[in-house]
Amino acid sequence: MASMYDTLSDELITSICRAVDEGFTEQLDTLKGLVNIPSQRGEEAEAQNYMAARYAERGYSVDQWKINIDDIKDLPGFSPVHVSYDDAFNVVATHKSRTQAGKSLILNGHIDVVPVESPEKWQYGPYSGDIVGDWMYGRGAGDMKSGLLACLAAMDALKKCGFAPAADVFLQSVVEEECTGNGALACLARGYRADAAFIPEPLQPKLMRAQVGPVWFKVTVGGDPQHASADFSGAGANAIEKAIYLIESLKELEKEWNERKKNYQEYSCHSHPIRFNLGTIQGGKWASSVPAECVFEMRVAVYPGQDLAEAREELTNFILDKARQDPFLKNNLPEVVFHGFMAEGYVLKDSDDLEEVLKQAHYEVFKEELQEHVTTAASDARFFGLYAGTPTIVYGPECTMPHGYDEAVSLTSLKQVTKTIALFIAGWCGVEEIA
Numbered sequence: 001m002a003s004m005y006d007t008l009s010d011e012l013i014t015s016i017c018r019a020v021d022e023g024f025t026e027q028l029d030t031l032k033g034l035v036n037i038p039s040q041r042g043e044e045a046e047a048q049n050y051m052a053a054r055y056a057e058r059g060y061s062v063d064q065w066k067i068n069i070d071d072i073k074d075l076p077g078f079s080p081v082h083v084s085y086d087d088a089f090n091v092v093a094t095h096k097s098r099t100q101a102g103k104s105l106i107l108n109g110h111i112d113v114v115p116v117e118s119p120e121k122w123q124y125g126p127y128s129g130d131i132v133g134d135w136m137y138g139r140g141a142g143d144m145k146s147g148l149l150a151c152l153a154a155m156d157a158l159k160k161c162g163f164a165p166a167a168d169v170f171l172q173s174v175v176e177e178e179c180t181g182n183g184a185l186a187c188l189a190r191g192y193r194a195d196a197a198f199i200p201e202p203l204q205p206k207l208m209r210a211q212v213g214p215v216w217f218k219v220t221v222g223g224d225p226q227h228a229s230a231d232f233s234g235a236g237a238n239a240i241e242k243a244i245y246l247i248e249s250l251k252e253l254e255k256e257w258n259e260r261k262k263n264y265q266e267y268s269c270h271s272h273p274i275r276f277n278l279g280t281i282q283g284g285k286w287a288s289s290v291p292a293e294c295v296f297e298m299r300v301a302v303y304p305g306q307d308l309a310e311a312r313e314e315l316t317n318f319i320l321d322k323a324r325q326d327p328f329l330k331n332n333l334p335e336v337v338f339h340g341f342m343a344e345g346y347v348l349k350d351s352d353d354l355e356e357v358l359k360q361a362h363y364e365v366f367k368e369e370l371q372e373h374v375t376t377a378a379s380d381a382r383f384f385g386l387y388a389g390t391p392t393i394v395y396g397p398e399c400t401m402p403h404g405y406d407e408a409v410s411l412t413s414l415k416q417v418t419k420t421i422a423l424f425i426a427g428w429c430g431v432e433e434i435a
């Protein structure tokens, strides 16, 4: 298949790759600066100011706005939230093409990172950005501040060669990817559209063919508080033990959902596509009291194409049915609330032209054919793909321990991926000389 990539001269391809090499030290300095700024949910504004400054100093027009739930709450893909968005700002930088000769592109990445648990167990500071050997360490170094800034470095590389994309390019730094996706949704609500999108999530330099849709829910289980020495025959009920009973029971449902993989082509050969994760649990106030309440939160996932309302109903009914089989819970039914992720799965399709450009760019850098994979995680790709008809590539650097101790990104991989992104931009958008 012919693509705009074929119009790029060998000389330009070589120059772009060289420009990435030459800019890599600066790219890492900028990345370290961003990793140094904690950006867990609710504290993203400082990191977003940093991104806005990096965009502005390059001459892009910068749009920075606070997410307003009223703007997005009725849109498909919205996830319910019970937290404040007072600090939730998106930043989008726009490159306006002079010639508009090629196809437009959204380069999207998320600024939010997941919490750091037990920082003393990290070998390197969780926000240090320390470089040891081939790795830069820090929460977000992999997932996904490296990818976010790789987009910027890729644009820089084109500029260094005297070129700009021959179509509009939107560099998006969004919040809320790790919990709802409402940041990406807010970009759609604000009107940002393009012919394709690219998200350099650290899922390896492979084409992501499909992703699942995470769903979060919270279960509140009551108990009947007594002195710990009370005789349990007919009196008292331990809320934590009741919660454990429900949690154990949910493993049956997890098994059942995984058995359904045969109905979903992309996942039919996957060993365990659907992970039920017990993420938080809280209960009890006193070692000598039978606890009165236990609250736990879980993350489950749906297959691409699976109906969210049906999944919600099935989960709720399953929990309530199990509760009805318990002598205490049947008269004290738990409360099930869905909050946070309420995400559909996504499959990349009808995108041969886009994939062709990625294949060519990847081959140029890696000298190997592009591989593809499906993931048991999710990304913001679903918003562009499902709700805006914009095929979206997810392809990024190699990362170790995302969400774990000593998260790190491979610098070799990051440099290669930056080159692929730069060549992809040139091959998808085409190039125009900077006036």
Ligand code: ZN
Residues within 6 Å of the ligand: 110, 143, 144, 177, 201, 202
């Ligand atoms: Zn991520």
